[in-house]
Amino acid sequence: MNDTLKTLLNHRSIRKFKDEPLSQEHITSIIKSAQMASTSSFIQAYTIIGVTDKAIKSQLAHLSGPQPYVEQNGHFFVFCADLYRHTIAGTMEKTAVTTSLESTEKFMVAVIDASLAAQNATIAAESMGYGICYIGGLRNDMKKVSELLSLPDYVIPLFGLAVGIPDTQTDQKPRLPMESIYYENTYPKDTDTIYSGLESYNDTITNYYESRTQGERKDRWTEQISHMLSKPKRTDMKDVVQQKGFLRD
Protein backbone atom coordinates (compact mmCIF):
# COMPACT_ATOMS: atom_id res chain seq x y z
CA MET A 1 0.00 0.00 0.00
CA ASN A 2 1.45 3.39 -0.96
CA ASP A 3 1.94 6.23 1.55
CA THR A 4 -0.92 8.29 0.19
CA LEU A 5 -3.41 5.45 0.67
CA LYS A 6 -2.04 4.99 4.18
CA THR A 7 -2.65 8.68 4.89
CA LEU A 8 -6.18 8.51 3.47
CA LEU A 9 -7.11 5.35 5.36
CA ASN A 10 -5.57 6.52 8.60
CA HIS A 11 -7.73 9.65 8.90
CA ARG A 12 -9.43 10.56 12.14
CA SER A 13 -10.61 13.99 13.29
CA ILE A 14 -8.35 15.68 15.82
CA ARG A 15 -9.88 17.97 18.43
CA LYS A 16 -6.81 18.87 20.53
CA PHE A 17 -3.72 20.45 19.04
CA LYS A 18 -0.30 21.46 20.33
CA ASP A 19 0.28 25.20 20.61
CA GLU A 20 2.59 25.33 17.59
CA PRO A 21 1.73 27.47 14.58
CA LEU A 22 2.17 26.15 11.05
CA SER A 23 5.11 27.59 9.12
CA GLN A 24 4.32 29.86 6.17
CA GLU A 25 5.87 27.22 3.93
CA HIS A 26 3.42 24.57 5.14
CA ILE A 27 0.46 26.94 4.84
CA THR A 28 1.50 27.63 1.26
CA SER A 29 1.79 23.90 0.48
CA ILE A 30 -1.71 23.37 1.86
CA ILE A 31 -3.23 26.21 -0.17
CA LYS A 32 -1.41 25.27 -3.37
CA SER A 33 -2.62 21.68 -2.92
CA ALA A 34 -6.17 22.93 -2.38
CA GLN A 35 -5.98 24.95 -5.58
CA MET A 36 -4.95 21.92 -7.64
CA ALA A 37 -8.25 20.15 -6.96
CA SER A 38 -10.58 19.85 -9.93
CA THR A 39 -12.91 22.80 -10.48
CA SER A 40 -16.08 22.91 -12.56
CA SER A 41 -15.29 24.50 -15.98
CA PHE A 42 -12.28 26.14 -14.30
CA ILE A 43 -14.59 28.48 -12.35
CA GLN A 44 -12.54 28.21 -9.09
CA ALA A 45 -15.56 29.30 -7.07
CA TYR A 46 -14.07 29.45 -3.58
CA THR A 47 -11.96 31.54 -1.26
CA ILE A 48 -9.95 30.45 1.76
CA ILE A 49 -9.50 32.75 4.74
CA GLY A 50 -6.69 31.99 7.15
CA VAL A 51 -7.70 33.28 10.58
CA THR A 52 -4.78 34.34 12.78
CA ASP A 53 -6.43 37.26 14.61
CA LYS A 54 -7.02 36.06 18.17
CA ALA A 55 -10.18 38.06 18.73
CA ILE A 56 -11.79 36.68 15.57
CA LYS A 57 -10.70 33.13 16.39
CA SER A 58 -12.18 33.43 19.84
CA GLN A 59 -15.51 34.59 18.42
CA LEU A 60 -15.55 31.81 15.84
CA ALA A 61 -14.81 29.26 18.58
CA HIS A 62 -17.73 30.61 20.58
CA LEU A 63 -20.15 30.68 17.63
CA SER A 64 -19.27 27.12 16.65
CA GLY A 65 -20.17 25.46 19.83
CA PRO A 66 -18.14 26.59 21.77
CA GLN A 67 -15.37 24.43 20.30
CA PRO A 68 -12.02 25.28 21.89
CA TYR A 69 -10.03 23.69 19.04
CA VAL A 70 -11.31 26.44 16.72
CA GLU A 71 -9.23 28.79 18.85
CA GLN A 72 -6.35 26.49 19.81
CA ASN A 73 -4.66 24.98 16.78
CA GLY A 74 -1.73 25.44 14.42
CA HIS A 75 -3.77 27.30 11.80
CA PHE A 76 -7.45 27.88 11.16
CA PHE A 77 -8.84 28.04 7.63
CA VAL A 78 -12.35 29.07 6.61
CA PHE A 79 -13.53 27.66 3.28
CA CYS A 80 -16.03 29.90 1.51
CA ALA A 81 -18.15 29.41 -1.59
CA ASP A 82 -17.21 32.47 -3.66
CA LEU A 83 -18.91 33.77 -6.79
CA TYR A 84 -18.05 37.38 -6.02
CA ARG A 85 -14.90 37.50 -8.14
CA HIS A 86 -17.07 36.25 -11.01
CA THR A 87 -19.26 39.33 -10.70
CA ILE A 88 -16.07 41.36 -11.12
CA ALA A 89 -15.09 39.26 -14.13
CA GLY A 90 -18.52 40.13 -15.55
CA THR A 91 -17.94 43.84 -14.93
CA MET A 92 -14.49 43.68 -16.54
CA GLU A 93 -15.96 42.03 -19.61
CA LYS A 94 -19.19 44.09 -19.64
CA THR A 95 -21.20 40.87 -19.51
CA ALA A 96 -24.34 40.15 -17.47
CA VAL A 97 -23.63 37.18 -15.22
CA THR A 98 -25.95 37.62 -12.24
CA THR A 99 -28.82 35.35 -13.32
CA SER A 100 -26.41 32.49 -13.78
CA LEU A 101 -24.58 33.13 -10.49
CA GLU A 102 -27.81 33.16 -8.50
CA SER A 103 -28.94 29.76 -9.76
CA THR A 104 -29.15 26.54 -7.76
CA GLU A 105 -26.72 24.98 -10.24
CA LYS A 106 -24.01 27.57 -9.51
CA PHE A 107 -24.60 27.29 -5.77
CA MET A 108 -23.92 23.56 -6.08
CA VAL A 109 -20.86 24.24 -8.23
CA ALA A 110 -19.42 26.61 -5.61
CA VAL A 111 -20.12 24.24 -2.70
CA ILE A 112 -18.58 21.30 -4.58
CA ASP A 113 -15.55 23.35 -5.71
CA ALA A 114 -14.85 24.56 -2.16
CA SER A 115 -15.26 21.05 -0.75
CA LEU A 116 -12.89 19.42 -3.24
CA ALA A 117 -10.30 22.11 -2.46
CA ALA A 118 -10.78 21.62 1.29
CA GLN A 119 -10.27 17.88 1.07
CA ASN A 120 -7.04 18.42 -0.85
CA ALA A 121 -5.97 20.82 1.92
CA THR A 122 -6.81 18.13 4.46
CA ILE A 123 -4.78 15.44 2.71
CA ALA A 124 -1.84 17.83 2.23
CA ALA A 125 -1.89 18.68 5.96
CA GLU A 126 -2.24 15.05 7.05
CA SER A 127 0.59 13.97 4.74
CA MET A 128 2.85 16.42 6.60
CA GLY A 129 1.90 14.90 9.95
CA TYR A 130 -0.79 17.35 10.99
CA GLY A 131 -4.23 16.49 12.26
CA ILE A 132 -7.38 18.25 11.11
CA CYS A 133 -10.97 18.86 12.10
CA TYR A 134 -13.72 20.23 9.90
CA ILE A 135 -15.88 22.81 11.65
CA GLY A 136 -19.41 22.76 10.24
CA GLY A 137 -20.34 24.71 13.39
CA LEU A 138 -19.49 27.94 11.53
CA ARG A 139 -22.88 27.49 9.88
CA ASN A 140 -24.55 27.95 13.28
CA ASP A 141 -24.41 31.66 12.46
CA MET A 142 -23.30 32.13 8.90
CA LYS A 143 -24.36 35.76 8.96
CA LYS A 144 -22.19 36.64 11.93
CA VAL A 145 -19.21 34.70 10.54
CA SER A 146 -19.61 36.58 7.25
CA GLU A 147 -19.52 39.88 9.13
CA LEU A 148 -16.46 38.87 11.17
CA LEU A 149 -14.54 38.06 7.99
CA SER A 150 -16.02 40.98 5.95
CA LEU A 151 -17.36 38.63 3.31
CA PRO A 152 -19.17 40.50 0.52
CA ASP A 153 -22.30 39.31 -1.27
CA TYR A 154 -21.81 36.09 -3.25
CA VAL A 155 -19.41 34.78 -0.61
CA ILE A 156 -20.53 32.47 2.22
CA PRO A 157 -18.50 30.56 4.82
CA LEU A 158 -19.20 26.83 4.42
CA PHE A 159 -17.00 25.34 7.13
CA GLY A 160 -13.74 25.80 8.96
CA LEU A 161 -10.69 23.56 8.95
CA ALA A 162 -8.58 23.45 12.10
CA VAL A 163 -5.07 22.14 11.45
CA GLY A 164 -2.25 21.44 13.87
CA ILE A 165 0.02 18.96 15.53
CA PRO A 166 -2.20 16.39 17.29
CA ASP A 167 -2.07 16.52 21.08
CA THR A 168 -4.33 13.53 21.55
CA GLN A 169 -4.85 9.98 20.33
CA THR A 170 -8.22 9.20 18.86
CA ASP A 171 -9.75 6.01 17.60
CA GLN A 172 -11.07 5.60 14.13
CA LYS A 173 -14.84 5.30 14.08
CA PRO A 174 -15.96 2.52 11.72
CA ARG A 175 -17.76 3.68 8.60
CA LEU A 176 -20.88 2.16 7.04
CA PRO A 177 -20.14 -1.24 5.47
CA MET A 178 -18.93 -0.75 1.91
CA GLU A 179 -21.97 -2.76 0.73
CA SER A 180 -24.22 -0.04 2.18
CA ILE A 181 -22.59 2.85 0.35
CA TYR A 182 -21.37 1.37 -2.94
CA TYR A 183 -23.66 -0.26 -5.48
CA GLU A 184 -23.11 -1.49 -9.00
CA ASN A 185 -25.25 -0.01 -11.78
CA THR A 186 -28.38 0.46 -9.74
CA TYR A 187 -29.60 1.56 -6.35
CA PRO A 188 -31.09 -1.48 -4.56
CA LYS A 189 -34.76 -1.79 -5.40
CA ASP A 190 -35.75 -3.72 -2.31
CA THR A 191 -35.30 -1.90 0.95
CA ASP A 192 -34.42 -5.15 2.78
CA THR A 193 -30.82 -4.80 1.57
CA ILE A 194 -30.66 -1.34 3.11
CA TYR A 195 -32.30 -2.37 6.38
CA SER A 196 -30.00 -5.34 6.87
CA GLY A 197 -26.93 -3.20 6.07
CA LEU A 198 -27.98 -0.66 8.70
CA GLU A 199 -28.72 -3.39 11.25
CA SER A 200 -25.29 -4.91 10.77
CA TYR A 201 -23.75 -1.42 11.03
CA ASN A 202 -25.68 -0.80 14.24
CA ASP A 203 -24.02 -3.88 15.72
CA THR A 204 -20.59 -2.60 14.66
CA ILE A 205 -21.21 0.82 16.23
CA THR A 206 -22.66 -0.68 19.42
CA ASN A 207 -19.57 -2.88 19.78
CA TYR A 208 -17.35 0.12 19.15
CA TYR A 209 -18.94 2.13 21.99
CA GLU A 210 -19.22 -0.86 24.33
CA SER A 211 -15.53 -1.70 24.04
CA ARG A 212 -14.52 1.93 24.63
CA THR A 213 -16.77 2.50 27.64
CA GLN A 214 -16.65 -0.87 29.40
CA GLY A 215 -20.18 -1.56 28.25
CA GLU A 216 -21.69 1.70 29.50
CA ARG A 217 -22.56 3.17 26.11
CA LYS A 218 -24.56 1.11 23.63
CA ASP A 219 -25.62 3.57 20.91
CA ARG A 220 -26.87 2.43 17.56
CA TRP A 221 -26.02 4.51 14.48
CA THR A 222 -29.65 4.73 13.39
CA GLU A 223 -30.49 5.93 16.89
CA GLN A 224 -27.83 8.65 16.92
CA ILE A 225 -28.73 9.85 13.45
CA SER A 226 -32.51 9.82 14.01
CA HIS A 227 -32.06 11.67 17.25
CA MET A 228 -29.92 14.31 15.55
CA LEU A 229 -32.37 14.63 12.66
CA SER A 230 -35.41 14.85 14.92
CA LYS A 231 -34.40 18.43 15.74
CA PRO A 232 -34.03 20.56 12.60
CA LYS A 233 -30.88 22.71 12.85
CA ARG A 234 -29.81 25.96 11.24
CA THR A 235 -33.33 26.58 9.99
CA ASP A 236 -32.38 30.07 8.77
CA MET A 237 -29.95 28.64 6.21
CA LYS A 238 -32.03 29.21 3.08
CA ASP A 239 -32.73 32.84 4.08
CA VAL A 240 -29.11 33.63 4.86
CA VAL A 241 -27.79 31.95 1.73
CA GLN A 242 -30.33 33.78 -0.43
CA GLN A 243 -29.58 37.12 1.23
CA LYS A 244 -25.96 36.62 0.20
CA GLY A 245 -27.03 36.18 -3.43
CA PHE A 246 -26.98 32.41 -3.80
CA LEU A 247 -29.74 29.96 -4.59
CA ARG A 248 -32.29 32.53 -5.73
CA ASP A 249 -33.43 30.49 -8.70
Add this chain to the structure above:
Amino acid sequence: MNDTLKTLLNHRSIRKFKDEPLSQEHITSIIKSAQMASTSSFIQAYTIIGVTDKAIKSQLAHLSGPQPYVEQNGHFFVFCADLYRHTIAGTMEKTAVTTSLESTEKFMVAVIDASLAAQNATIAAESMGYGICYIGGLRNDMKKVSELLSLPDYVIPLFGLAVGIPDTQTDQKPRLPMESIYYENTYPKDTDTIYSGLESYNDTITNYYESRTQGERKDRWTEQISHMLSKPKRTDMKDVVQQKGFLRD
Protein backbone atom coordinates in the same frame (compact mmCIF):
# COMPACT_ATOMS: atom_id res chain seq x y z
CA MET B 1 8.31 17.18 -0.69
CA ASN B 2 6.46 13.97 0.23
CA ASP B 3 4.81 11.70 -2.35
CA THR B 4 1.29 12.71 -1.37
CA LEU B 5 2.00 16.40 -1.95
CA LYS B 6 3.56 15.45 -5.30
CA THR B 7 0.36 13.59 -6.23
CA LEU B 8 -1.82 16.52 -5.16
CA LEU B 9 0.25 19.13 -6.98
CA ASN B 10 0.61 17.04 -10.11
CA HIS B 11 -3.13 16.73 -10.74
CA ARG B 12 -4.56 17.32 -14.17
CA SER B 13 -7.84 16.07 -15.61
CA ILE B 14 -7.52 13.14 -17.99
CA ARG B 15 -10.00 12.77 -20.82
CA LYS B 16 -8.59 9.74 -22.66
CA PHE B 17 -8.08 6.41 -20.96
CA LYS B 18 -6.61 3.05 -21.95
CA ASP B 19 -9.13 0.24 -22.35
CA GLU B 20 -8.11 -1.53 -19.14
CA PRO B 21 -10.61 -2.03 -16.32
CA LEU B 22 -9.64 -1.39 -12.70
CA SER B 23 -9.15 -4.50 -10.58
CA GLN B 24 -11.69 -5.16 -7.83
CA GLU B 25 -8.89 -4.61 -5.32
CA HIS B 26 -8.23 -1.10 -6.63
CA ILE B 27 -11.93 -0.26 -6.74
CA THR B 28 -12.17 -1.33 -3.10
CA SER B 29 -9.16 0.81 -2.13
CA ILE B 30 -10.78 3.82 -3.82
CA ILE B 31 -14.14 3.31 -2.08
CA LYS B 32 -12.58 2.64 1.32
CA SER B 33 -10.50 5.82 0.94
CA ALA B 34 -13.61 7.78 -0.02
CA GLN B 35 -15.37 6.49 3.09
CA MET B 36 -12.58 7.70 5.38
CA ALA B 37 -13.18 11.35 4.46
CA SER B 38 -14.68 13.50 7.20
CA THR B 39 -18.47 13.50 7.38
CA SER B 40 -20.71 15.99 9.13
CA SER B 41 -21.79 14.54 12.53
CA PHE B 42 -21.05 11.10 11.07
CA ILE B 43 -24.10 11.34 8.81
CA GLN B 44 -22.33 9.74 5.78
CA ALA B 45 -24.83 11.33 3.42
CA TYR B 46 -23.70 9.92 0.08
CA THR B 47 -23.79 6.86 -2.11
CA ILE B 48 -21.41 5.83 -4.85
CA ILE B 49 -22.64 3.91 -7.86
CA GLY B 50 -20.07 2.08 -9.99
CA VAL B 51 -21.36 1.89 -13.53
CA THR B 52 -20.18 -1.13 -15.49
CA ASP B 53 -23.28 -1.78 -17.61
CA LYS B 54 -22.36 -0.75 -21.15
CA ALA B 55 -25.83 0.46 -22.12
CA ILE B 56 -26.06 2.73 -19.05
CA LYS B 57 -22.52 4.05 -19.60
CA SER B 58 -23.34 4.84 -23.18
CA GLN B 59 -26.44 6.78 -22.16
CA LEU B 60 -24.55 8.67 -19.46
CA ALA B 61 -21.84 9.57 -21.98
CA HIS B 62 -24.49 10.91 -24.34
CA LEU B 63 -26.32 12.89 -21.65
CA SER B 64 -23.10 14.47 -20.39
CA GLY B 65 -22.05 16.05 -23.60
CA PRO B 66 -21.49 13.69 -25.35
CA GLN B 67 -18.25 12.95 -23.53
CA PRO B 68 -16.68 9.70 -24.84
CA TYR B 69 -14.49 9.29 -21.71
CA VAL B 70 -17.66 8.68 -19.66
CA GLU B 71 -17.99 5.48 -21.70
CA GLN B 72 -14.32 4.63 -22.24
CA ASN B 73 -12.40 4.41 -18.99
CA GLY B 74 -11.18 1.94 -16.39
CA HIS B 75 -14.14 2.50 -14.09
CA PHE B 76 -16.94 5.03 -13.82
CA PHE B 77 -18.27 6.19 -10.46
CA VAL B 78 -21.35 8.32 -9.84
CA PHE B 79 -21.31 10.29 -6.58
CA CYS B 80 -24.77 10.91 -5.17
CA ALA B 81 -25.99 13.03 -2.29
CA ASP B 82 -27.99 10.49 -0.27
CA LEU B 83 -30.36 11.15 2.61
CA TYR B 84 -32.58 8.17 1.77
CA ARG B 85 -30.93 5.75 4.17
CA HIS B 86 -31.59 8.35 6.87
CA THR B 87 -35.32 8.13 6.20
CA ILE B 88 -34.94 4.39 6.83
CA ALA B 89 -32.99 5.07 10.02
CA GLY B 90 -35.93 7.29 11.07
CA THR B 91 -38.40 4.47 10.33
CA MET B 92 -36.30 1.96 12.26
CA GLU B 93 -36.23 4.29 15.27
CA LYS B 94 -39.83 5.51 14.89
CA THR B 95 -38.57 9.08 14.71
CA ALA B 96 -39.75 11.88 12.40
CA VAL B 97 -36.77 13.08 10.37
CA THR B 98 -38.25 14.47 7.15
CA THR B 99 -38.35 18.17 8.06
CA SER B 100 -34.69 18.11 8.89
CA LEU B 101 -33.75 16.14 5.77
CA GLU B 102 -35.56 18.55 3.47
CA SER B 103 -33.73 21.61 4.79
CA THR B 104 -31.16 23.70 2.92
CA GLU B 105 -28.69 22.88 5.69
CA LYS B 106 -28.95 19.12 5.11
CA PHE B 107 -28.75 19.59 1.35
CA MET B 108 -25.45 21.39 1.91
CA VAL B 109 -24.28 18.69 4.30
CA ALA B 110 -24.99 15.97 1.73
CA VAL B 111 -23.30 17.85 -1.12
CA ILE B 112 -20.23 18.57 1.04
CA ASP B 113 -20.06 14.99 2.36
CA ALA B 114 -20.24 13.52 -1.16
CA SER B 115 -17.61 15.96 -2.44
CA LEU B 116 -15.12 15.24 0.35
CA ALA B 117 -15.54 11.51 -0.30
CA ALA B 118 -15.08 12.01 -4.05
CA GLN B 119 -11.89 13.96 -3.60
CA ASN B 120 -10.48 11.18 -1.41
CA ALA B 121 -11.42 8.73 -4.16
CA THR B 122 -9.60 10.95 -6.64
CA ILE B 123 -6.41 11.12 -4.57
CA ALA B 124 -6.51 7.38 -3.93
CA ALA B 125 -6.84 6.70 -7.68
CA GLU B 126 -4.11 9.18 -8.63
CA SER B 127 -1.76 7.77 -6.00
CA MET B 128 -2.08 4.39 -7.75
CA GLY B 129 -1.14 5.91 -11.11
CA TYR B 130 -4.62 6.42 -12.54
CA GLY B 131 -5.96 9.60 -14.09
CA ILE B 132 -9.39 10.99 -13.33
CA CYS B 133 -11.98 13.37 -14.69
CA TYR B 134 -14.98 14.77 -12.82
CA ILE B 135 -18.16 14.75 -14.89
CA GLY B 136 -20.44 17.62 -13.86
CA GLY B 137 -22.22 16.98 -17.17
CA LEU B 138 -24.38 14.37 -15.37
CA ARG B 139 -26.30 17.39 -14.05
CA ASN B 140 -27.36 18.22 -17.62
CA ASP B 141 -30.24 15.84 -16.97
CA MET B 142 -30.28 14.86 -13.34
CA LYS B 143 -33.76 13.40 -13.67
CA LYS B 144 -32.82 11.02 -16.46
CA VAL B 145 -29.60 9.97 -14.68
CA SER B 146 -31.64 9.27 -11.56
CA GLU B 147 -33.96 7.05 -13.57
CA LEU B 148 -31.09 5.18 -15.25
CA LEU B 149 -29.57 4.36 -11.84
CA SER B 150 -32.96 3.78 -10.10
CA LEU B 151 -32.22 6.41 -7.49
CA PRO B 152 -35.06 6.79 -4.99
CA ASP B 153 -36.24 10.06 -3.46
CA TYR B 154 -33.64 11.78 -1.29
CA VAL B 155 -30.85 10.61 -3.62
CA ILE B 156 -29.47 12.78 -6.45
CA PRO B 157 -26.48 12.27 -8.73
CA LEU B 158 -24.04 15.17 -8.23
CA PHE B 159 -21.26 14.26 -10.64
CA GLY B 160 -19.41 11.35 -12.17
CA LEU B 161 -15.79 10.38 -11.75
CA ALA B 162 -14.09 8.65 -14.67
CA VAL B 163 -10.96 6.75 -13.62
CA GLY B 164 -8.44 4.89 -15.72
CA ILE B 165 -4.92 4.57 -17.03
CA PRO B 166 -4.14 7.83 -18.87
CA ASP B 167 -3.79 7.48 -22.62
CA THR B 168 -2.82 11.10 -23.17
CA GLN B 169 -0.47 13.75 -21.87
CA THR B 170 -2.11 16.95 -20.69
CA ASP B 171 -0.68 20.20 -19.43
CA GLN B 172 -1.53 21.62 -16.09
CA LYS B 173 -3.62 24.79 -16.39
CA PRO B 174 -2.37 27.51 -14.04
CA ARG B 175 -4.70 28.32 -11.15
CA LEU B 176 -5.60 31.78 -9.83
CA PRO B 177 -2.66 33.39 -8.05
CA MET B 178 -2.63 32.31 -4.41
CA GLU B 179 -3.07 35.99 -3.44
CA SER B 180 -6.44 35.98 -5.23
CA ILE B 181 -7.85 33.00 -3.39
CA TYR B 182 -6.28 33.11 0.06
CA TYR B 183 -6.66 36.05 2.45
CA GLU B 184 -5.71 36.52 6.04
CA ASN B 185 -8.46 37.39 8.55
CA THR B 186 -10.56 39.47 6.19
CA TYR B 187 -11.85 39.56 2.66
CA PRO B 188 -10.22 42.53 0.86
CA LYS B 189 -12.33 45.63 1.35
CA ASP B 190 -11.13 47.48 -1.73
CA THR B 191 -11.97 45.84 -5.02
CA ASP B 192 -8.70 47.11 -6.60
CA THR B 193 -6.87 44.14 -5.06
CA ILE B 194 -9.31 41.78 -6.73
CA TYR B 195 -9.21 43.56 -10.10
CA SER B 196 -5.42 43.59 -10.22
CA GLY B 197 -5.25 39.91 -9.22
CA LEU B 198 -7.64 39.00 -12.05
CA GLU B 199 -5.71 41.16 -14.53
CA SER B 200 -2.47 39.46 -13.64
CA TYR B 201 -4.19 36.07 -13.92
CA ASN B 202 -5.58 37.03 -17.33
CA ASP B 203 -1.99 37.60 -18.50
CA THR B 204 -0.98 34.18 -17.17
CA ILE B 205 -3.86 32.45 -18.93
CA THR B 206 -3.29 34.35 -22.18
CA ASN B 207 0.38 33.31 -22.15
CA TYR B 208 -0.67 29.73 -21.44
CA TYR B 209 -2.92 29.56 -24.51
CA GLU B 210 -0.54 31.56 -26.74
CA SER B 211 2.36 29.21 -26.02
CA ARG B 212 0.22 26.13 -26.68
CA THR B 213 -1.34 27.37 -29.93
CA GLN B 214 1.53 29.29 -31.51
CA GLY B 215 -0.22 32.53 -30.70
CA GLU B 216 -3.58 31.63 -32.22
CA ARG B 217 -5.60 31.54 -29.00
CA LYS B 218 -5.44 34.51 -26.64
CA ASP B 219 -8.29 33.93 -24.15
CA ARG B 220 -8.50 35.78 -20.89
CA TRP B 221 -9.90 33.96 -17.84
CA THR B 222 -12.42 36.71 -17.13
CA GLU B 223 -13.54 36.46 -20.76
CA GLN B 224 -13.99 32.68 -20.66
CA ILE B 225 -15.83 32.80 -17.35
CA SER B 226 -18.10 35.73 -18.27
CA HIS B 227 -18.95 34.08 -21.54
CA MET B 228 -19.82 30.83 -19.76
CA LEU B 229 -21.90 32.68 -17.14
CA SER B 230 -23.75 34.80 -19.70
CA LYS B 231 -25.80 31.73 -20.58
CA PRO B 232 -27.55 30.26 -17.54
CA LYS B 233 -27.25 26.46 -17.59
CA ARG B 234 -29.27 23.67 -16.01
CA THR B 235 -32.05 26.08 -15.12
CA ASP B 236 -34.31 23.22 -14.00
CA MET B 237 -31.93 22.35 -11.15
CA LYS B 238 -33.98 23.76 -8.27
CA ASP B 239 -37.13 21.98 -9.50
CA VAL B 240 -35.43 18.62 -9.95
CA VAL B 241 -33.61 18.81 -6.64
CA GLN B 242 -36.82 19.72 -4.83
CA GLN B 243 -38.80 16.98 -6.57
CA LYS B 244 -36.28 14.53 -5.18
CA GLY B 245 -36.94 15.81 -1.64
CA PHE B 246 -34.01 18.14 -1.08
CA LEU B 247 -33.89 21.87 -0.46
CA ARG B 248 -37.57 22.30 0.30
CA ASP B 249 -36.98 24.60 3.23
